Amino acid sequence: MKKLFLIGIFTILILPLSVQAEDLIPNAVSGLLMEQSTGKIIFEKDKDKQVPVASMTKMVAQIIILEHIEKGKIKWDDVIEVSKNASEMGGSQIYLEPGEKMSVKDLFKGISMASANDATVQMAEVIGGSEKGFVKMMNAKVKELGLKNTHFENCTGLDQDGHYSSAYDMAMIAKELLSHEEILNFSSVYEDYLRQNTENKFWLVNTNKLVRFYEGADGLKTGHTDAAKYCLAATAKRNDMRLIAIVLGEEVSKVRNAETISLLDYGFNTVKVQRLKKKGEKIKEIPISKGNKNKITLVTKDDVSVLQDKGTKDKKYTIETTVDKIKLPIQKGDTLGRIIVKEKDKIVIQKDLVSKSDIKKLSYFELILNTLKKATTGDIN
Numbered sequence: 176m177k178k179l180f181l182i183g184i185f186t187i188l189i190l191p192l193s194v195q196a197e198d199l200i201p202n203a204v205s206g207l208l209m210e211q212s213t214g215k216i217i218f219e220k221d222k223d224k225q226v227p228v229a230s231m232t233k234m235v236a237q238i239i240i241l242e243h244i245e246k247g248k249i250k251w252d253d254v255i256e257v258s259k260n261a262s263e264m265g266g267s268q269i270y271l272e273p274g275e276k277m278s279v280k281d282l283f284k285g286i287s288m289a290s291a292n293d294a295t296v297q298m299a300e301v302i303g304g305s306e307k308g309f310v311k312m313m314n315a316k317v318k319e320l321g322l323k324n325t326h327f328e329n330c331t332g333l334d335q336d337g338h339y340s341s342a343y344d345m346a347m348i349a350k351e352l353l354s355h356e357e358i359l360n361f362s363s364v365y366e367d368y369l370r371q372n373t374e375n376k377f378w379l380v381n382t383n384k385l386v387r388f389y390e391g392a393d394g395l396k397t398g399h400t401d402a403a404k405y406c407l408a409a410t411a412k413r414n415d416m417r418l419i420a421i422v423l424g425e426e427v428s429k430v431r432n433a434e435t436i437s438l439l440d441y442g443f444n445t446v447k448v449q450r451l452k453k454k455g456e457k458i459k460e461i462p463i464s465k466g467n468k469n470k471i472t473l474v475t476k477d478d479v480s481v482l483q484d485k486g487t488k489d490k491k492y493t494i495e496t497t498v499d500k501i502k503l504p505i506q507k508g509d510t511l512g513r514i515i516v517k518e519k520d521k522i523v524i525q526k527d528l529v530s531k532s533d534i535k536k537l538s539y540f541e542l543i544l545n546t547l548k549k550a551t552t553g554d555i556n
Contacts, residue, residue, distance in 0.1 A: 199441055200434040204404075204424025207342040208438045210448060211350055211410070211417040212478040213524065217442050222343040225324050226423055229398030229406050230267065230290040231340070232332030234348050235313045237396075240283060240298055241355040249301065251280040260306075261297035266333060266400075268293040269369060269377060281369050287361035288379045290397060292331040299330045306330055320347055334402040342421045349395055349408045349419045354477065362386070362394030385409050389436060395419075405431040411439050415450055418442045449489045451516060452479035458514060458528055459496055465537055466503050472531040473498070473511055479526050481516065493517045496528065503536035 200206045205221035216222070243249045257275040269285040271277070271293045279301075285294035296306050303309025309330050317325045324341035325348075332338070340348075352358055365387045369377040385392040391411035398406035405425040411418055420438040425431035452458070452475050459473040473496075481492065498512040505511070512528040 199437045200422055202425055202427075202430050203422045203434055205342040206420070206422045206434070206438065207346045208421075208442050209346045209350065209419045210442070210446065210480075210482050211353060211419055212448060212450070212480040213482045214347075214350065215482045216343075216346075217418075217446055217482075218438060219342070222346075223324050223341050225339040225341055227334060227338065227400060227403035228332060228340040228345060228423060229334075229400040229403035230292075230332040231345055231396050231398040231406050231408050232313075232327060232330065232338070233286055233290065233295055234345070234352050234396050234408065235316055235327070236295055236299065236309070236330050237283075237286060237358060238316060238348070238352050238355065239302060239309070239312055240279075240286075241352075241357060243302055244279075244357070245355070249279055251278065251283075253279045255279060255282060255297060255301055257293075257297055258300055261293050261300060264292040264296050264331065266292045266331070267382075269379075271297065277369075284361060284367060284379060285369065287358070287396075288364060288367060288381045290382050292333065295331050317344070317348075320351055322347055332398055332400065332403070334400045342423055345408055345421045345423070346419050349410065349421070352395065353410060353417070353419070358395075359393050362396070363392075383407065383409065384432060385411070385435065389439065392439075399428070407431050407435050409435045409439065411443075413443055414447070416443070416446075416448045445485055447483055447485045447487075448480040449483055450478055450480045451492060451494065452514065454478045455531075457531070459498070459512070461498060461501065463501060463503070463534070466505075466534045467537055468532070468534050471501065471505065471511065471534060473528040474531045475514060476508075476510070476527040476529045479514055479516060479524065481523055490518060492523065498528075503534060505530045505534040507531065507533050 205224045207222045208218040209216050254276050257271045259273040262271045262273045267290040269291040282294040282298055285291035299306045299309035303312055310327050313327050322344040325344040328335040328338040363386055365381045367379045382397040391413040394410045395408045405428045406423045409420045418439055420435050422431055422435045454477050455474050457474050461471045463471055495515045509530045510527045511530055514526050514528055516524045
């Protein structure tokens with residue numbers, strides 16, 4: 176009798192949580208909730224179903240643009256002359272005119288806040304030579320991320336046969352986009368202006384209303400077409416935990432927003448992260464020869480965290496590192512090893528260790544000069 180009573184109490188305690196989880200996004204075709212630093216899935220609904228995703232497609236375009244910015248291939252203040260092709264794009268737009276000149280930064284604002292098709296195509300032409308060339312880059316990026324349920328036919332997300340993704344793939348794309356932290360400088364802004372100090376001043380209002388009224392929300396990308404219906408990739412951060420919520424195929428935008436909030440609320444109410452190492456934290460130094468520096472500093476590429484049920488005590492973990500064979504030259508951000516987190520003998524998580532700085536390989540002549548310099552200063556072991 177006592178055993179049956181305990182089972183009954185257990186059922187009462189657990190059932191509401193299970194029912195709540197099942198009812199989080201009843202109107203969505205599919206969806207997913209993920210914790211960003213660990214990549215752990217907290218909730219899923221038909222996560223691998225291939226569906227149209229509308230302008231959420233542009234997250235991959237944003238990744239490629241930001242990569243080019245970071246590599247110095249383009250600059251925020253570069254001024255771009257608008258093509259006739261880009262100006263003729265329909266749907267969401269910032270009404271670019273042929274021959275108009277606009278900075279990369281303002282075009283990116285248009286993509287991030289207004290989901291502008293014309294701005295996206297214009298940046299596609301700048302980076303890929305044409306939209307077709309840029310779409311090839313987008314599909315290559317998706318393959319690089321190991322995603323199997325995504326294929327793009329255009330860079331805007333306009334409805335087209337063979338253009339699709341899934342809730343899981345969209346979450347992983349959002350996770351990759353968030354690794355380029357500058358995206359939040361754009362996606363978190365609710366309103367701004369283009370063409371300031373001109374007669375054609377243009378008011379930008381973020382299509383993602385959550386950034387205005389949901390605590391911690393600072394991104395990420397909306398989408399809507401007839402085929403995709405209303406979609407949203409949302410992210411919010413509270414107490415060092417960042418969640419990514421994906422909702423696809425909603426009939427009404429208000430329901431899309433409400434069900435996205437249900438996902439985020441569920442995550443913040445039920446789980447927490449125990450952060451073991453911060454992104455960029457120094458983990459190891461390795462002495463080297465034949466380089467313009469005497470040692471390589473290895474740092475964490477991302478936060479190293481473990482996801483736990485909310486209300487539980489932090490656990491104790493052991494941390495190990497492995498280092499790859501070092502070959503010069505090395506660029507800042509190159510992966511050179513792994514940090515391994517274990518609970519007893521079980522591997523809980525593995526993350527990349529990367530170089531903190533560029534290190535070039537010295538030429539034979541530079542090595543001789545370096546040796547002579549050390550000899551004159553007495554700095555020889």
